[in-house]
Structure formats: C-alpha cells, structure tokens
Amino acid sequence: MRNIFIVGAGGFGREAVWTIERINAAQQQPVWNVIGFADDDPAKASGNFEGYPLLGGVGKASADHPGASVFIAVGDNAVRREIYRRLRGHDFPALIDPSAQVSPTTEFRHGTFIACEAVVSVGTDIGKFVIINARAGVGHDSIVGDFSNIAPGVSLSGHTVIGEDVMMGTNSCTAPGMTVGDGATVVCGTPVLKNVAANTTLSPFGILKQ
DSSP states (O other), rough: OEEEOOOOOOOHHHHHHHHHHHHHHOOOOOOOOEEEEOOOGGGGSSEEETTTBOSHHHHHHHHHHHEEEEEEEEOOHHHHHHHHHHBBTTBBBEETTTTTTTOTBBBBTTTTTEETTTOOTOOOOOOOOOOTTTTOEOOTOOOOOOOOOETTOOOOOOTTTOOOTTTTTTTTTEEOEEETTTTEEEEETTOOOOOOOOOOOEEEEEEHHH
16 A cells, blocks of 8 residues: 545545545555645644544645655645645645546546546546546546646536636536636636636626636
8 A cells, every 4th residue: 555645634635535445445455545634724733634644734744754645635726736836756646536437548647636427538638636526527639737627517528628727617518629728717607608718717697807
C-alpha cells in the first residue's frame, strides 16, 4: 500500500476518502493507506475527521510525511492551484471511482478526480487537477484544461474545449464544438450555445458583469 494524505477536511475531502475506500475495496489488495487529512484551518489542526487523523496545516503535513502521495480535495480552482504550488515534490495521483466509465483512449493527468458514475468518452484529453463530478459526462474528443471543475450532472458534448480554471456549474451543458475560455464560469443549469470568452460568467440570462 502507498501512503496518502488528503488536503481539505471538508465535503470534497469526505468524497475523496470515500472514493479511496471504494478503490481499495474493488482491488484484491488495498492500494492506499490514508494517513489523514491536512487543513490550514486552525480549528482542524488536531483530532479526527471521517475516522482519520487531522495532521495539521498543509506545510506541517508535508514536512512530517515527505514521501506520501497527496490528493488535493479543494473545489476552488485557484486555491487548488496554489496548494499544488506549495506542495511540489509530492506525488499527486488521479482518483477514479470504480463506477466511473473512462475510455482507455482518454488522456488524464495527475491530481484529477473522476467521481461516481461519471462518463468520459473516447479521444478526450483531461488536464491536471481537474474535477469531474458525479454523473457528469465528457463527450468524445473533448478537452478539459488544468484546474477546471466540472460539477455534478454537467454534460459536455463532443469536441467541447474547456479552458483552464473553468467552473462548469451543476447541470450546465454545451452544444457540440463549443469553447469555454480560461477562468470562465458557467452558472448552474446554463446551456452553452455560443463560445464563452475567458474570465466571463455565463448565466441562463446571458453574460453577467464581472
């Protein structure tokens, strides 16, 4: 087994450890030994979370466990990117739930999370530290850039291009061939029928002021 600690003692952290437990249960021999959670919140410096030890802040956990793998369970794209910058030198595995359907032709990179019942189709390219949440679908030949968050129930049609640091809100969707620029936000339930410029927010009522 490989030692791993999770950054983020919150909702996403709970999902991450549940996924790790499911991965272990699906194998003949467990893959991961969860040594605990790291969190910079002083209220979470010690004790237990989800039955695992709280290891203190991110820097302390890194120094105490230099050989451990790390999973960053933080939904905010910018914060996830910054924590990665602070923790260079660790191994950052991708976590893929056993119930997810991921094509063998998919390219995905370190730190990525693919949750329960997600479907990632053929010819897709998934960047590093991407979140593809429960029941989300990524259509064929699509690209999802680094540090983007694809929320539950999102449906990306074929040949969609999602930039870096994008937030696709719950149950949003794209028409085939759409591009969502770096740093953009698509509000929950919004259809993307035209390309979305970088650093803009698209709602069902159109582009919102920044």
